[in-house]
Amino acid sequence: MIQIENLTKYYGLLKAVDNVTFTVSKGEVVGFLGPNAAGKTTTLRIITGYFPPTTGKVRIGDYDVMDKPIEAKKMIGYMPENPPLYTDMTVKSFLTFAAKIRSIPRKIRKESIEKAIELSGLTNHVKFIIGHLSKGYKQRVALAQALLHDPEILILDEPTAGLDAKERMDLLNMIHEFIGKKTVVLSTHILADVEKVCNRVIIIHKGSIVAEGSYEMLSSSVTENDRFALTVLRNDDEVEQELRLIDGIINITRNQDNPKRFTVESIKDLAVKEKVAKVLVEKNYGLIELSPSRLPLEEIFIELTKQ
Ligand SMILES: Nc1ncnc2c1ncn2[C@@H]1O[C@H](COP(=O)(O)OP(=O)(O)OP(=O)(O)O)[C@@H](O)[C@H]1O
Ligand SMILES: [Mg+2]
Structure with a gap:
């Protein structure tokens, strides 16, 4: 058009x-x-x-x-x-x-x-x-x-x-x-x-x-990594520690308004996500959300216009 x-x-x-x-x-x-x-x-x-x-x-x-x-x-x-x-x-x-x-x-x-x-x-x-x-x-x-x-x-x-x-x-x-x-x-x-x-x-x-x-x-043009969001019902501090032990996880941030919601950045490998789900379910933390997430537009914008 x-x-x-x-x-x-x-x-x-x-x-x-x-x-x-x-x-x-x-x-x-x-x-x-x-x-x-x-x-x-x-x-x-x-x-x-x-x-x-x-x-x-x-x-x-x-x-x-x-x-x-x-x-x-x-x-x-x-x-x-x-x-x-x-x-x-x-x-x-x-x-x-x-x-x-x-x-x-x-x-x-x-x-x-x-x-x-x-x-x-x-x-x-x-x-x-x-x-x-x-x-x-x-x-x-x-x-x-x-x-x-x-x-x-x-x-x-x-x-x-x-x-x-x-x-x-x-x-x-x-x-x-x-x-x-x-x-x-x-x-x-x-x-x-x-x-x-x-x-x-x-x-x-x-x-x-x-x-x-x-x-x-x-x-994906500004980062090679995968991002996903997850929410648990219980023991969020322990969840963070467990997640940090998993190979391939690069960064974990907690939602400011809801500490039980995490944004996880990992290497692009489905095995990492599978491991995350497995740990959270096995330890009975009450996993109620695991969904793909993307870089905030703000960060993409700054990354692309920073030179
Ligand atoms: N009529 C004009 N004569 C001379 N320079 C101009 C004219 N209009 C815009 N410029 C310059 O051209 C550049 C691009 O301006 P433009 O207005 O297209 O940007 P913009 O992305 O719309 O910005 P903004 O978010 O401020 O509206 C700026 O450096 C501006 O100063
Ligand atoms: Mg303008």
């Missing part, structure tokens, strides 16, 4: 995006993750046709963004980093205005606006003046604006920046609903956001892609 090939963008002498290539398939919700100044906004602006790259190509569906900008833009809903909103308009009048600018035919305009309002959770706020809304609700208006023409693709540039926990969760839940229905690129530097809604992550750092894939793939 989105194909980006060898994208490079210079601002004067500064190379903000350096030979970036990736694709996003239909129905995927992809996290575009990177620290400040990584080149996220620049890449997204090129995808949306806001400005051209210095070199490289972007295809949206069947269209090249530079050759067929109008056709490509029709397929995209864009929520920019600091969404421009007319703060003295009401939600409804702003969306009506945006629908007219989008040239949404009069016949379906009302219905399009209502659908966008519903998908963005604004049903009870249509008469509010935008300037009086909380930051979270302003973001919802920006999302509604991006959804008006029912685009196949949504490009969301840090939609959760500056939101409190509740508003962040609400917005992420809305984005989560798009999985399988729309193709979404969500840029953020909040790791928990991508963890919640994205099925794939692309990590950009200093203009270059440093990693791409599912969490499992990213995790």
